[in-house]
Amino acid sequence: MSARSSGSRSTSGASRMTKESPERLVSATAESRRLVHEPESMESRSSPYIRPAPYSGGVHPHFEEEDDRSKLNASTLYSERRTSSRKSLRSQKIDYHATTIKSLWFDFCARTSSHGIPYVATSSFFGRYVWAALFMCMLMAFLLQTYWTMSEYLQYRTIIEMQLQFEAAAFPAATVCNLNAFKYSELIQYDEIKEGFDYWERVINARMMSDSMKPGGDILEAISVRKKRARYREELVFPIDDEDLEGAEYQPVFVRCTCMNMEQCVPNRNPLEVNASICMCFEDVTRGLIWPCYPTSVWTVKKCSGCSISNTCPDPDGPNVSKQIAKNQNTLPCLCQSISHHCMVHPKDEIRWWNPNNYTVYSVTDPPTTEITETEEAFGLSDLKDAGAITTQTKENLIFLVAALPRDTRRNLSYTLNEFVLRCSFNSKDCSMERDFKLHIDPEYGNCYTFNFNDSVELKNSRAGPMYGLRLLLNVHQSDYMPTTEAAGVRLVVHEQDQEPFPDTFGYSAPTGFISSFGLKTKELHRLSAPWGNCSDTFRPVPYIYNEHYSPEGCHRNCFQLKVLEICGCGDPRFPLPTEEHRHCNAKSRTDRQCLSNLTSDSGGYHHLHEQCECRQPCHEKVFETAYSASAWPSINFKIGTDCPAVSDIFNDTEACTEYYRQNTAYIEIYYEQLNFESLKETAGYTLVNLFSDFGGNIGLWIGFSVITFAEFFELFCEIGKLMYIKGVIYVQKKIQRKEYKSSSLMHIDFLQRSPRKGPQPEPGEDEVSTNESTKELMSKSFN
Numbered sequence: 001m002s003a004r005s006s007g008s009r010s011t012s013g014a015s016r017m018t019k020e021s022p023e024r025l026v027s028a029t030a031e032s033r034r035l036v037h038e039p040e041s042m043e044s045r046s047s048p049y050i051r052p053a054p055y056s057g058g059v060h061p062h063f064e065e066e067d068d069r070s071k072l073n074a075s076t077l078y079s080e081r082r083t084s085s086r087k088s089l090r091s092q093k094i095d096y097h098a099t100t101i102k103s104l105w106f107d108f109c110a111r112t113s114s115h116g117i118p119y120v121a122t123s124s125f126f127g128r129y130v131w132a133a134l135f136m137c138m139l140m141a142f143l144l145q146t147y148w149t150m151s152e153y154l155q156y157r158t159i160i161e162m163q164l165q166f167e168a169a170a171f172p173a174a175t176v177c178n179l180n181a182f183k184y185s186e187l188i189q190y191d192e193i194k195e196g197f198d199y200w201e202r203v204i205n206a207r208m209m210s211d212s213m214k215p216g217g218d219i220l221e222a223i224s225v226r227k228k229r230a231r232y233r234e235e236l237v238f239p240i241d242d243e244d245l246e247g248a249e250y251q252p253v254f255v256r257c258t259c260m261n262m263e264q265c266v267p268n269r270n271p272l273e274v275n276a277s278i279c280m281c282f283e284d285v286t287r288g289l290i291w292p293c294y295p296t297s298v299w300t301v302k303k304c305s306g307c308s309i310s311n312t313c314p315d316p317d318g319p320n321v322s323k324q325i326a327k328n329q330n331t332l333p334c335l336c337q338s339i340s341h342h343c344m345v346h347p348k349d350e351i352r353w354w355n356p357n358n359y360t361v362y363s364v365t366d367p368p369t370t371e372i373t374e375t376e377e378a379f380g381l382s383d384l385k386d387a388g389a390i391t392t393q394t395k396e397n398l399i400f401l402v403a404a405l406p407r408d409t410r411r412n413l414s415y416t417l418n419e420f421v422l423r424c425s426f427n428s429k430d431c432s433m434e435r436d437f438k439l440h441i442d443p444e445y446g447n448c449y450t451f452n453f454n455d456s457v458e459l460k461n462s463r464a465g466p467m468y469g470l471r472l473l474l475n476v477h478q479s480d481y482m483p484t485t486e487a488a489g490v491r492l493v494v495h496e497q498d499q500e501p502f503p504d505t506f507g508y509s510a511p512t513g514f515i516s517s518f519g520l521k522t523k524e525l526h527r528l529s530a531p532w533g534n535c536s537d538t539f540r541p542v543p544y545i546y547n548e549h550y551s552p553e554g555c556h557r558n559c560f561q562l563k564v565l566e567i568c569g570c571g572d573p574r575f576p577l578p579t580e581e582h583r584h585c586n587a588k589s590r591t592d593r594q595c596l597s598n599l600t601s602d603s604g605g606y607h608h609l610h611e612q613c614e615c616r617q618p619c620h621e622k623v624f625e626t627a628y629s630a631s632a633w634p635s636i637n638f639k640i641g642t643d644c645p646a647v648s649d650i651f652n653d654t655e656a657c658t659e660y661y662r663q664n665t666a667y668i669e670i671y672y673e674q675l676n677f678e679s680l681k682e683t684a685g686y687t688l689v690n691l692f693s694d695f696g697g698n699i700g701l702w703i704g705f706s707v708i709t710f711a712e713f714f715e716l717f718c719e720i721g722k723l724m725y726i727k728g729v730i731y732v733q734k735k736i737q738r739k740e741y742k743s744s745s746l747m748h749i750d751f752l753q754r755s756p757r758k759g760p761q762p763e764p765g766e767d768e769v770s771t772n773e774s775t776k777e778l779m780s781k782s783f784n
Helices: 002-037 042-046 062-083 087-095 100-112 116-124 125-154 191-212 221-231 375-379 387-403 407-413 554-567 592-603 654-664 688-702 707-754 765-781
Strands: 158-163 173-178 252-262 262-265 276-282 289-295 299-305 313-315 331-337 344-346 421-426 436-441 446-451 472-474 491-493 509-513 515-525 618-634 665-684
Touching: 087 276, 087 618, 116 125, 125 688, 173 472, 191 262, 191 375, 191 387, 252 289, 252 344, 262 289, 262 299, 299 313, 299 421, 313 344, 375 387, 375 592, 387 407, 407 436, 421 446, 436 491, 472 515, 491 515, 491 618, 491 665, 509 515, 509 618, 509 665, 554 592, 654 665
Parallel strands: 515 665
Antiparallel strands: 158 665, 173 446, 173 491, 252 262, 252 276, 276 289, 299 331, 331 344, 421 472, 436 446, 472 665, 491 509, 515 618
16 A cells, blocks of 8 residues: 555656646746846856755756756857847956946946056055055045135135226215304203203313413413403403403302312302302302302401402402501401402391392301202213313213204204305306205204215216316304304215215314315225125115115114114114104203113224124225315405405405405315226135136046046946846845745645545545645745
8 A cells, every 4th residue: 555655646746747847848938038138137147056945755846947947048148148249348348247336346447537546456455455545645635625725715705806997987975064063142042052051161160270270370361261251151250350340349149169179169050059069259240240269168257458349358468468558447347268369348238149040149047958960960071170071071962952952943053055155166167056955964063965965966077176176165154153162164074975974974174264175086896795795785774764875884873773772762862763753862861871871881882783783885885085185265365355244344344354254164175186986896816716626626636536537436326326226126026026936836735735636545644644745845845
């Protein structure tokens, strides 16, 4: 039974082999056709030997597969020979080596045009490392040089190109202002402004007397200067000579005063002055004048003789009093002070308090009460010693006081166009006052007037020189100057038509009594925008307090004003307000003035707020350089005619009229020195072309590369990518085939186990053994 079983199994295996052979041959033939047209897989090329499956009976599967592969290899070999016969020897070499990345790299080294790399692949074992190290060192040097080159490019340096254009440049706009911003006769009509002048007068007089009391100081000269100012302003004078004593009647009065020391006291017009001292002064009751004043501690009661009708007496103990006056028996009780040795007859009634407003009499034992005010502290004059600093601070106080007035009121306080501009000509032709001038109200200089303000009209000179420029005769009206105005003359600003004039920053001063000539030279600036610069022709901050007239100076002021409004709640009166809802800081508010002062000190001024604001330069700008010269005006033989004011003392007097012009008028000439201008153009100092040139030079010097070399590297990367792609596709296809083969083998095994068999039935044990062996055989094939 065993032999029969064995024989039947052999017969069965042979019959199965015979039945399956045609199918396997057909499959092998199809596989051979596929391989003719498709490249061989990397595994089959690199590993021609396929591990045989374990033997499980019947015909050994290795022999079947070896037979099939021999047929496939024959057909594939034939296909490769046919294909390779059409290629060159170099192409055959590429096909042979292009199976791994290493082979691609060595092939690239053999045919690249770069320097050094071919020696890495063709040299000896030791030479390869030497050339590789040398190439890496040169590569590092190239990278370092490239870093320096890129750093140079990223600095975005610029070069200024200058060209001289020989053509007539457009005439600029010219803004003229009076150095005296407002008429003094109009200002003192406002009580708050008059109070500011009075406080300045008291402080400046105290400083003047302090200086005269110093060693080497001349008190008589100081008093003389004060008397001239007092006659002009109808203020207090010192009874020093017969002119002061004539018609005067003096009496002692108590006064609240500001004392620098025992010898220097200045009466205060405000009886409620803070921190004031009590003094006794000479008062001229006929004219309401009072001077001098001394502390009460230096006054004593004496017996005087030789008193005048003005109630003044010589000090009996004075060093210059004659013995006859001292021995005179007609004596009167008098009040004397030991500093200037002046005495006054002691009044029969009580000594009263002096009030400059209504002369209210106060009891000697009941001085007026004082109230704490912040006005003088806000004015900021109490701590100043220098007369120039006091005057400058008073000018700033005046700006604050006037800024509180309406715009129309401020305009009426200053000079009109007809009052200021007496004559005007341009290019030897008359000007039109209504058409050619525009009003500009400046906080510091009052009414200013701009010539050639319309940017739609372009004026050009036909010739160079002062005769063909702008000529202006300006009257400053010096007789109505404020006492704080230190110089007589005009202020000139030359600017572009679409720019805001800033006479306090960019102006030039011209004195009266001279013809001031301003020769112009124009420079056109052309700046580069980002990344070489930060210029812009369309940039405007929002909000902007100067409307459409943008300039970097206006931008900085705008930024500072917005900062002041944000922190202090009020605006700096030297700059406009963005809206009518905002207000300027109050001149008498200690809080407002202190906040503004602290902000200015902390920020360093409106030009130092770089972090809080962005201000850009215009990309196209005109800058005007000025050369100044002057000559006396008017000359002796110049006929002014009837241009003098209709005043009886100078109208018909030629010399008086000429002197009036010297004191009150200034002649201004604005012209081009030459009919050409300079064009300054900003260009890139290191362009992209320079960068590529230096980069090409560096890469050729250090590692011998060119643009063609980069193309070769690109081809290498493409071949590597193609190889990786093919390997990936083959791997995925083989994985899918293995899965399909496993699935079909398992289905076939299951089919064999379920289908009934023909012929004699084996014994139960034999059939189970045969089935198990067949299953093992198929499993072995499927997994191999």
